[in-house]
């Protein structure tokens with residue numbers, strides 16, 4: 001049994017902003033049911049001020065995935081798109097009074113859905129850096145995602161990467177590759 005905070009339990013049992021927005025101005029869809037978690041985020045946006053008027057979600061996943069989605073919508077409603085983009089996965093976890101370490105990937109999924117929705121609204125694909133190499137085939141996690149999540153959250157170990165992205169949490173074949181990526185980040189940051 002996971003050690004969930006009261007806020008996580010509350011957001012799971014009585015999530016805010018569940019459902020769809022008909023003719024939404026933006027939709028962000030991340031994860032996959034095959035991999036265990038999926039989140040579809042809908043935004044209603046005031047085009048003049050770029051303010052998020054409404055945010056709703058449909059999530060397939062565990063209690064922390066649903067709680068993280070609910071927290072995300074509460075955090076971004078009323079914000080401009082640029083303000084919303086400054087919401088981090090740690091902000092989502094903090095809003096819930098914390099998440100079990102092994103469930104931090106749920107907060108990352110929320111942050112990714114937000115980015116995907118805003119990119120969808122702006123008509124631009126998410127920034128590609130040319131390294132969209134899939135490192136973890138079990139969970140379809142790219143090198144870009146591992147690098148970004150590691151740097152944003154100051155992650156140092158493969159277990160931490162697994163907690164935040166799920167990469168490495170299946171067959172384990174990608175673990176040595178994840179170690180190499182972590183090492184290259186350390187080298188990069190020490191320059």
Ligand code: FES
Pocket residue numbers: 135136137138139167168169170171172173174175
């Ligand atoms: S390839 Fe990453 S856990 Fe299987």
